[in-house]
Each structure stands twice: as structure tokens, then as C-alpha cells.
Amino acid sequence: xxxxxxxxxxxxxxxxxxxxxxxxxxxxxxxxxxxxxxxxxxxxxxxxxxxxxxxxxxxxxxxxxxxxxxxxxxxxxxxxxxxxxxxxxxxxxxxxxxxxxxxxxxxxxxxxxxxxxxxxxxxxxxxxxxxxxxxxxxxxxxxxxxxxxxxxxxxxxxxxxxxxxxxxxxxxxxxxxxxxxxxxxxxxxxxxxxxxxxxxxxxxxxxxxxxxxxxxxxxxxxxxxxxxxxxxxxxxxxxxxxxxxxxxxxxxxxxxxxxxxxxxxxxxxxxxx
Ligand SMILES: C[S@@+](CC[C@H](N)C(=O)[O-])C[C@H]1O[C@@H](n2cnc3c(N)ncnc32)[C@H](O)[C@@H]1O
Numbered sequence: 611x612x613x614x615x616x617x618x619x620x621x622x623x624x625x626x627x628x629x630x631x632x633x634x635x636x637x638x639x640x641x642x643x644x645x646x647x648x649x650x651x652x653x654x655x656x657x658x659x660x661x662x663x664x665x666x667x668x669x670x671x672x673x674x675x676x677x678x679x680x681x682x683x684x685x686x687x688x689x690x691x692x693x694x695x696x697x698x699x700x701x702x703x704x705x706x707x708x709x710x711x712x713x714x715x716x717x718x719x720x721x722x723x724x725x726x727x728x729x730x731x732x733x734x735x736x737x738x739x740x741x742x743x744x745x746x747x748x749x750x751x752x753x754x755x756x757x758x759x760x761x762x763x764x765x766x767x768x769x770x771x772x773x774x775x776x777x778x779x780x781x782x783x784x785x786x787x788x789x790x791x792x793x794x795x796x797x798x799x800x801x802x803x804x805x806x807x808x809x810x811x812x813x814x815x816x817x818x819x820x821x822x823x824x825x826x827x828x829x830x831x832x833x834x835x836x837x838x839x840x841x842x843x844x845x846x847x848x849x850x851x852x853x854x855x856x857x858x859x860x861x862x863x864x865x866x867x868x869x870x871x872x873x874x875x876x877x878x879x880x881x882x883x
Contacts, residue, residue, distance in 0.1 A: 618817035625816045630696040651680045662686040665734040671742040675701030682710045693720045724755045732761035738768045749821040757833030760881040772872040791821045834883015842872035
């Protein structure tokens, strides 16, 4: 990795470290509610991945681990990986509060070094949830790691922001960014975070990259993965744009009469290589 990319990722890590405390205290993540209700994985994820009892699952870019712990509640042997030491610290605390600390492991590492950080073991499921790929400069380098972690017959599950939505301006439905991956990042200087707009961040600069659907899927196919599902969704999980409406609890879409747009997408792929 060149020096500029290392600097960009270091800035992202500082901003993510800042976000963790704000997110863990936010209504958006509702940690107390989660601990009280222990909802488990989302029904659509269970539909896609089935019974995970006894399976080895790794959650890449796991943030402070709520989605990771949900899979432990469903019976998987779970590892979460994130490059934010703050995120890993809070995830470990939450695992303890949830009584899951003997069944989950959190590892602090850049995802670009995931295979080494995880001791070159492989998993039945490599799970990646919303808001992951935009932080990574090269989908090929991400796919090197993600595909190598899936054992033969194992699956990769990815739900992320759709690159068309990522390319739109925050304020309107006009295109502001390239739909395709570019070398130079988009520089974001916003001082607030999606989970709580009232608490300012100390480290405000971050760097992001878009990756087209074709680039993501082709990178996986070239590493021996068979694409079983590629679904584009007309919804996301928060008001990512001011013109979105909450079409059902927890789902935000374009309002009636507005052209439908893909806002997130899901890939399920099996390692056959
Ligand atoms: C939007 S969050 C993921 C949120 C998660 N889906 C959730 O809802 O909890 C993105 C995560 O990616 C992590 N991240 C960003 N770049 C990374 C990198 N290069 N290596 C490892 N983790 C990274 C951040 O620390 C952050 O926790």
C-alpha cells in the first residue's frame, strides 16, 4: 500500500474511533434495546443463510459488534474484525454484557490484512453488513482477503450501499460522484455522523471510494466465488437522503411518484474455487 493510501486509511480510522462512543450511545443503534430484546440476525439474513448453528462466521468491518453478536445468538461461532481499537473495545464490553464473551472473538486489524490477523483460518460464512466497501480504495484488494477467508463450500454474504446511491449528491438526486472505482478518494469533511447529527466529531476528515456492481461481482468471481444472489433493493435503513421517506419501520425509500432507485444491494456467493 502506498504512503498516500496509508494516510487516508489512518484518517478514516481516527474518524471511526471518534464515532464509536457516539454510535454506542445513539438512538440509531439503541444498544440498551438490543440488550433487552436480543433480536438476533435480521429475518432476511436468516432467510439467505439458513441455520448457522455450529458454523464458523467472520464479520468483516464489524464496528462495535451488534450484528456480530446477533449471529452468536443464532448459534454461530463468531469472530468480528475491525481496524478501530475503540470499536473492538466496545464490542468486547458488549459481548461480556450479553454473556457471549466465551463464544465470540474480536480482532483489531485493517481488513486488508485480515487473513494474516486471523491466522489464515477459513470460515463457513464471511459476513459484511451495510457501510463497508466505501471505506476501501480497491475492491480487488478487499476481494483478495474476503474470498480467501471463505472455506470451500462456504458463503460470502454482503449487504451494502448501492454504488448508484453512493454516486448521488447528498442534497438531490443528481449524480455528484463517479459510479465506478477511482484511484482518488472522495474527501468528506462533515463533522457529524449518520447515527447522531447532534454530537460533533473531533476528527472530521475521511476518505471514501465507490465500487460499481460489476467491479464487486467480477472481483468475487475471479477469486472462485459463484454468485448465487445479486439483489438490488429500493430501500436503505436510514434517511440517507432528505427526500427519502420511511416506507415501513426501519426502511427508507423514494416517495410514491418518484422514480425507484437502488439504494442498497445484497450479494450471496459460494466458494467453489
Ligand atoms: C458503517 S460501519 C459498519 C457498520 C455495521 N454494518 C453496523 O451497522 O454496525 C463501517 C466499519 O468499517 C470499519 N472500517 C473502515 N475501514 C476499515 C478498514 N480498512 N479495515 C477494517 N475496518 C474498517 C470502521 O471502523 C467501521 O466500524
